[in-house]
Amino acid sequence: MDQTAELLEALEARAREKSLAELERNGKSRVKVIRPSEIAGMIQEAVEKALAGSGYVPPEEVERLVQEGKAEFQGLLAQREKELEERRRETERLQASLEETARLKEELEGLRAELGRVLSEKEELQAKVKELESSTPAGEPPQAALGGFNAELMMKLMGEIADLKAQVASPKPAQAGGDESKIASMLEQVMNSLEGKIEKIGKKVGIHQAVEGEEVKLDALFTDHGDVDLESNLDTVQVKERSGAGIAANLERMKKLRRQGG
Amino acid sequence: MSENENYQDFENQQDAGTTTASEVDQQQGGETNILLGKGLDIGTANIAAAVQTPDGNVAIHLERNAFLDIKGDVYSKNMLTKLKVPYVVHNGKMIVIGESAFELANIFGRETRRPMKDGLISPSEVDALPMIKLIISKVLGEPAAPNENCYFSVPAESIDADNNVIYHQGLFEGMLRKMGYNAQAINEGHAVVFSELAEQDFTGIGISFGGGMVNVCVCYKTIPALSFSVCRGGDWIDKNVATVLGIPTSKATYLKERGVDIRNPKNREEEAIAIYYRNLLNYTITNIKHRFESSSNMPTFPDAIHVVCAGGTSMIEGFEEVFREEFQKVDFPLDVSEVRRAPEPLNSVAKGCLVAAAISDE
Numbered sequence: 009m010d011q012t013a014e015l016l017e018a019l020e021a022r023a024r025e026k027s028l029a030e031l032e033r034n035g036k037s038r039v040k041v042i043r044p045s046e047i048a049g050m051i052q053e054a055v056e057k058a059l060a061g062s063g064y065v066p067p068e069e070v071e072r073l074v075q076e077g078k079a080e081f082q083g084l085l086a087q088r089e090k091e092l093e094e095r096r097r098e099t100e101r102l103q104a105s106l107e108e109t110a111r112l113k114e115e116l117e118g119l120r121a122e123l124g125r126v127l128s129e130k131e132e133l134q135a136k137v138k139e140l141e142s143s144t145p146a147g148e149p150p151q152a153a154l155g156g157f158n159a160e161l162m163m164k165l166m167g168e169i170a171d172l173k174a175q176v177a178s179p180k181p182a183q184a185g186g187d188e189s190k191i192a193s194m195l196e197q198v199m200n201s202l203e204g205k206i207e208k209i210g211k212k213v214g215i216h217q218a219v220e221g222e223e224v225k226l227d228a229l230f231t232d233h234g235d236v237d238l239e240s241n242l243d244t245v246q247v248k249e250r251s252g253a254g255i256a257a258n259l260e261r262m263k264k265l266r267r268q269g270g
Numbered sequence: 271m272s273e274n275e276n277y278q279d280f281e282n283q284q285d286a287g288t289t290t291a292s293e294v295d296q297q298q299g300g301e302t303n304i305l306l307g308k309g310l311d312i313g314t315a316n317i318a319a320a321v322q323t324p325d326g327n328v329a330i331h332l333e334r335n336a337f338l339d340i341k342g343d344v345y346s347k348n349m350l351t352k353l354k355v356p357y358v359v360h361n362g363k364m365i366v367i368g369e370s371a372f373e374l375a376n377i378f379g380r381e382t383r384r385p386m387k388d389g390l391i392s393p394s395e396v397d398a399l400p401m402i403k404l405i406i407s408k409v410l411g412e413p414a415a416p417n418e419n420c421y422f423s424v425p426a427e428s429i430d431a432d433n434n435v436i437y438h439q440g441l442f443e444g445m446l447r448k449m450g451y452n453a454q455a456i457n458e459g460h461a462v463v464f465s466e467l468a469e470q471d472f473t474g475i476g477i478s479f480g481g482g483m484v485n486v487c488v489c490y491k492t493i494p495a496l497s498f499s500v501c502r503g504g505d506w507i508d509k510n511v512a513t514v515l516g517i518p519t520s521k522a523t524y525l526k527e528r529g530v531d532i533r534n535p536k537n538r539e540e541e542a543i544a545i546y547y548r549n550l551l552n553y554t555i556t557n558i559k560h561r562f563e564s565s566s567n568m569p570t571f572p573d574a575i576h577v578v579c580a581g582g583t584s585m586i587e588g589f590e591e592v593f594r595e596e597f598q599k600v601d602f603p604l605d606v607s608e609v610r611r612a613p614e615p616l617n618s619v620a621k622g623c624l625v626a627a628a629i630s631d632e
Contacts, residue, residue, distance in 0.1 A: 242408060252328040252329075265492060
């Protein structure tokens with residue numbers, strides 16, 4: 009298409025306009041017309057023929073170059089499209105991250121507001137308690153002033169907390185048959201149960217706590233039970249023999265190591 | 271591998287591994303000097319027995335741990351005997367054992383039968399026990415003295431498979447005791463340490479790259495601190511290469527052993543072999559590091575240690591360099607001053623067993 013556009017431009021630049029009336033005056037009632045794309049095709053053909061005829065570039069080479077050019081173009085096009093797709097995805101990811109960040113900021117704000125509210129409620133309650141403590145005479149239950157709180161329960165809880173603190177500060181000796189021995193016996197039960205389970209599993213896979221007995225001796229497999237001698241020619245055939253380097257040095261070294269080892 | 275070995279056939283002597291006191295007397299002009307103790311490497315791919323010779327060297331008797339059942343008739347028996355191919359008639363079948371079984375299998379496009387699988391006696395091979403007993407009898411021979419010490423190699427517990435090493439060990443202890451030996455087991459990796467780390471006071475890491483497994487032992491002054499195995503070895507490489515190339519496993523073994531440089535593979539077959547070798551080494555080294563880091567009772571090594579590799583699977587050309595490359599990729603928790611391969615990788619475990627047997631007599 010680019011070639012056609014360029015050709016069109018070139019033709020436009022070189023062409024002259026004539027009206028139909030002028031053509032008729034010059035005796036032309038019929039004229040031949042041709043499209044720019046057809047001219048481009050003719051030029052292409054001419055170039056190829058010229059190249060083929062020149063012998064510089066064989067037709068197969070031309071075809072190969074054309075195909076290579078097309079393939080390269082397609083490759084570049086695919087690469088650019090891929091890059092574009094990647095950029096698009098990256099943009100989407102960033103957009104999603106931004107949205108998530110905005111949402112988290114909003115949530116944080118909400119939590120801060122909640123915290124502020126809780127803190128202010130706490131302050132209010134503390135103020136109320138101080139007020140009550142200063143206004144109520146000693147001994148009287150401040151139940152009504154606390155707006156429904158069960159002061160008796162609170163006193164009981166505070167008493168238990170005090171006991172616990174006292175226990176931590178000076179622990180009492182454990183009683184006989186108390187918690188520790190209970191825990192120990194529970195642990196023993198658990199261990200026995202685990203051991204039993206491991207033993208079962210071991211037996212299934214062939215591993216067990218059995219002690220190894222005597223090593224199996226297979227000598228009897230080679231006992232001569234009076235079988236008939238095998239017919240053979242082995243007595244007449246010599247085994248191949250070759251000579252190797254001696255081992256005197258090895259033995260000497262080993263003895264030396266033994267002496268050093270004691 | 272068979273092309274590169276320097277074999278000596280003892281045509282006019284007794285079966286290898288048997289030396290009577292009187293013979294030694296004659297050889298040494300009346301001075302009796304029987305060197306007792308034998309080492310036995312019971313490997314998935316090969317069985318090797320080591321014994322000290324009066325001249326101070328070590329004689330290694332090696333046989334492939336494989337057999338093949340073939341059609342038996344009188345003609346075949348005579349032919350095999352003439353060709354010095356060892357066979358035995360068992361349950362009505364004629365069975366070729368050892369290296370010859372491997373060669374025949376390749377000729378006929380068949381798979382050999384293996385008494386051992388993944389480092390241990392094969393539970394699915396019905397003829398495993400009688401066949402392996404025959405092979406061991408052949409390489410080990412009779413004891414030189416009653417109750418002669420014989421240390422045999424066993425793998426460590428695997429960290430990537432649930433295997434029963436106790437049964438395997440008990441079986442061979444019984445077999446060797448019945449043959450008249452005082453049988454003791456020693457970890458394969460530990461045997462490598464005994465054989466190759468004498469100058470380092472038997473301190474360092476010994477790794478045995480066997481057919482069925484890789485055994486690792488971290489040792490401090492002869493005491494093993496950490497031992498484990500992984501269930502990948504030469505057989506794992508063969509099986510995967512065979513799968514990738516669509517060939518029998520025996521063929522893959524043959525390709526691997528005929529001469530490949532895993533640093534520089536030249537064709538698709540060699541590429542496949544190199545790929546799986548590298549994977550095996552990376553797997554082994556990663557697991558060694560992981561075990562170090564997760565073990566709570568590792569000794570503190572004051573100096574940098576040596577790492578020694580041995581075993582038939584390490585014999586391939588370029589193994590040392592590829593091992594170092596893979597090692598450098600891993601941030602190892604110990605200082606390592608040298609990574610090397612044993613000068614006689616196929617003999618190393620048997621020699622280490624022999625060291626253990628000989629020292630236990632002292």
